[in-house]
Amino acid sequence: MIEAVRIQQEDFSQDAEIAALKVGSQRIGGIATFLGCARDFSEGREVLQISFEAYGSMALAEMNKLRSEAMAKFGLLDARIVHRVTTVRAGDNIVFIAAAAEHRAAAFDACRWMIDELKLRVPIWKKELTPEGDSWVTPHP
Amino acid sequence: MIEAVRIQQEDFSQDAEIAALKVGSQRIGGIATFLGCARDFSEGREVLQISFEAYGSMALAEMNKLRSEAMAKFGLLDARIVHRVTTVRAGDNIVFIAAAAEHRAAAFDACRWMIDELKLRVPIWKKELTPEGDSWVTPHP
């Protein structure tokens, strides 16, 4: 059984994550997911690669907290959060979030809340490699 | 290349749908998806099976319109809508919607709008098979 919250180098499969979600309950009516991908373009510049770095132990702890909070706050049946920490190219998967609920409204609200909170609370940093050089990404306020 | 909008008996794969979405653009930053599943319980009754029926040609035309409207309205890079028309059991997939955009807000908004509109506009009907008998589902207003 793969863990519901993970930080890993390797890619993940939506099918495998969804299958793992469904094991827990036959009461799931809707699963909302968010898949974050690497873009070939950011803030007007071409991006060749994106390289991630994490404070691994704290990031994993925060992601687990985030999942528990979302499950309680939105009454979810289950949720999963997977973040890759490696170097990726345009089109590659970065982050996957899934929220399973009896009805779709809670699933959508929870999924969106988790990705918004992840960006604020989880100690992971990205550096964009462009033809003009590398730079750490500074999030907008 | 599998069609972006389909009505089919057989199950679908999220991985295959996402891969098909990504083929079109390397500018995708976020993909929001919704997966509707069959529940074992509805309105206080146990549900053994759910059986779907569609006005196939009109349903497909409406789903195609829905996709085009969503792409224009939310500035999506791509979108997919797949609905099964068959008999399913608890845990089985029913409908899959995916919205791909440069940024996550548009992807979430579009995905949610598409499933909400699909339920209002696409001529598909479901019948729940329960231990007390069968009944066509009447949507809430």
Add this chain to the structure above:
Amino acid sequence: MIRVLFFGPVAERVQAREMQLEFTQGMTLHDVIVRLGMQHPGAFSIVSFIAVNQNQIHDKKMALHDNDEIALMAKFSGG
């Protein structure tokens, strides 16, 4: 000839998936509904949507054409 299609709950009440009516000049959607309603009293009380040639129609006074395909449909419950 006019084809009238029924699905799901409406098909169950009418006990048919399709009927064919002879087309007559000047025939309207309203005429078709009245005629079918007499043959199947109460069966169409759950009809919420009507389509002609797969386009939703709101004006029942609409004149029909030969070979039109009509669908009398209950509220959708897909997804």
Add this chain to the structure above:
Amino acid sequence: MIRVLFFGPVAERVQAREMQLEFTQGMTLHDVIVRLGMQHPGAFSIVSFIAVNQNQIHDKKMALHDNDEIALMAKFSGG
């Protein structure tokens, strides 16, 4: 011993991923930051979050304990 960890943009400025400081009784988070700031002027201007033993801390007057793990972190940009 106090371990201080650096990641991403902060690690790049400090040119290190980890430093160790001798623990002294009564030492505060503030003391550590001042001391490192003198060794690496300007390097910590981008620090937005501080964690002690993987919990975010807002009060720099917090007393440290021997073997504490401190992280001085720039704004997160994951996801």
